[in-house]
Amino acid sequence: MMRERTEAIAAHLAKITGLAFSPEQLSGLEDFLRKRFAILHISDPAVYIARLEDPAEFLEAVDRLTVKETFFYRHEAQFDAFMEHLLPVFLAGAAGEKRPVRLWCAGCCTGEEPYTLAILAAEAGCLDRIEILATDIHKGYLEAAMAGVYSGRSVEKLSPDILEKYFSKKGESFRLREDIRRKVDFKYLNLGGTFFPSFLNGTAGLDAVFCRNVLIYFEKARVREIIIRFTECLRDGGVLALGHSEMLPQDWPLAVQAAGEAFFYRPKKEEPAGALLPPVEPAKPQKRIISPAPPPAEAPGALLLEAERLADAGRAAEAAVLCRRLIKENYALEKAHYLLGLLELARPEKALEHFKKTVYLNSGHLQARLHLAQCEEKLGRAGDAAREYRNLGRLAAARPPGELLDAVEGITCGMLALIAENALKKPSGPDAEKNR
Ligand SMILES: C[S@@+](CC[C@H](N)C(=O)[O-])C[C@H]1O[C@@H](n2cnc3c(N)ncnc32)[C@H](O)[C@@H]1O
Structure with missing residues (x-):
């Protein structure tokens, strides 16, 4: 009976992770699930599968299924x-x-x-x-x-x-x-x-x-x-x-x-x-970048999409030009500042400015808050970084843990809360002095 439940849950986890499980991993998962079912007072695998929406639970379960074998200079x-x-x-x-x-x-x-x-x-x-x-x-x-x-x-x-x-x-x-x-x-x-x-x-x-x-x-x-x-x-x-x-x-x-x-x-x-991949939306024609501004009603969205597409293709300089144009014309400000911040990540002091503007425009922009904290860390300002991580942790914890944040695909509020918590605990992290 327990084996059947484990297999149903393993099939669900396999779908999400792509992993195939060995008999030993299934036994490990079974032990873990036995404990979790007892603690959570459940017996129905469907109830547990719904519970896996919570990233903390998902990460705990996945931890049972991965293989740790690595060393420096392997091969x-x-x-x-x-x-x-x-x-x-x-x-x-x-x-x-x-x-x-x-x-x-x-x-x-x-x-x-x-x-x-x-x-x-x-x-x-x-x-x-x-x-x-x-x-x-x-x-x-x-x-x-x-x-x-x-x-x-x-x-x-x-x-x-x-x-x-x-x-x-x-x-x-x-x-x-x-x-x-x-x-x-x-x-x-x-x-x-x-x-x-x-x-x-x-x-x-x-x-x-x-x-x-x-x-x-x-x-x-x-x-x-x-x-x-x-x-x-x-x-x-x-x-x-x-x-x-x-x-x-x-x-x-x-x-x-x-x-x-x-x-x-x-x-x-x-x-x-x-x-060979599932069909994706055809790329916009290249000339759009150099063409005069399209009609205002569709300009910001189209330009922003184009900027994102250029950025994805590694054409950072052209993407930045489009973002600056959007900002100058007062369009899509929050998204353009955020993308510009990402494009400037190699220069944390510049990136920081754009992430600050993003957060000013939308205080609930959690991904921008994460980058803010990371930029402060890169700039060696541990106190400011700790403050930003604490803000991020507080805001992320106040939202449903499974809430998906669209700009960073696959990242949920729960995961950001964990990231903030871990950053503050890191031995070299921003709160290191306090933790010693
Ligand atoms: C055997 S280690 C390989 C480590 C390293 N690449 C090396 O060759 O030394 C396999 C790693 O893949 C990770 N892994 C397994 N499934 C994954 C997934 N769906 N997404 C990301 N990482 C995954 C595991 O957590 C584990 O750390």
Whole structure:
């Protein structure tokens, strides 16, 4: 009986996350559900499935279903090939366009993979020219990643001099250097959803996506859709890095690129990746950007959509021009300021101005409040950051936890409340002094 209930709930979780569960994971889930059913006084799986709308419950359940296996410099041949053969090309291209090289580790677990990239970039002297986004579905792993404290086993592949240079030893643990920790932007993102590519969460216009040893745990039928989405996150010439044993079927629209002793995937040129995804609204004709202002009745909405589309395509400068025009003409002010803030994230003092204006225009804009707090943190103003996180936590907790915030797809009020709470608890977080 309990097994049947577990299977019904597992099927629901599989639909949301894309994961396929092993018998051991199902047993783990069963133990968890037995306890939850007793605490919540329920027996009907449908009641529990409704309860999973609450992000806190969802995250607790998902925590039982993911596999934690990672370490620094895992599969070094691929890191070495990336640093030697691909990163120099990306750096040259990015320099020409005056932008950073942007990398995404999807399914980053406790952070070893993105931090390895950051350490290698520091060693190559280009740390300040790259941005690393790292995402996972497991909040506990993300918290551990942000803390940046590792066991000896996790760092055993690193050479003694790298260990000495980038870590401080605390008892049996190794604490990663602050500048490397700050380099990686950790975020919650469920790969089973349709939240990428999106400029709003940083998953558009990327040079490389690393998704290693993650999709092996997914239902086979979901993998193709996710891979195609990854290719859409890449700018021209970008690559996808999978685990070294994860080979994709030959008839998928990807070309293998050998580099050193490793291989990467690139979208095949002749077959547009988007053709395989569910139909999306056709892009607006390009000339709209340079055409005179359309009639006022439709101008703000159309211009804003166009700005968002340009931003998603990695054309930040053009998107910013449209946003400034909207602001100048007094249209769509809140949204234009918010988008401009996102476009300026690399310059936190500029971004901050736009997020402040967004919040001034709409005090309930929780995503802008999150960015405000993060910008203050980046600028080293711990007190201001703590104040912003407290405001965010208070406002997010006052709304229904399952309420979806449309601008950041897939993020709910409950998740933002958790993010604020965790930020205030972080050892290096804005309330660190108070917590000591
Ligand atoms: C085995 S670890 C791989 C870690 C790292 N990429 C590496 O190769 O060392 C798999 C990670 O995928 C994450 N994961 C599983 N399902 C996910 C999903 N639907 N969305 C995002 N991350 C997911 C797990 O939480 C876990 O951290």
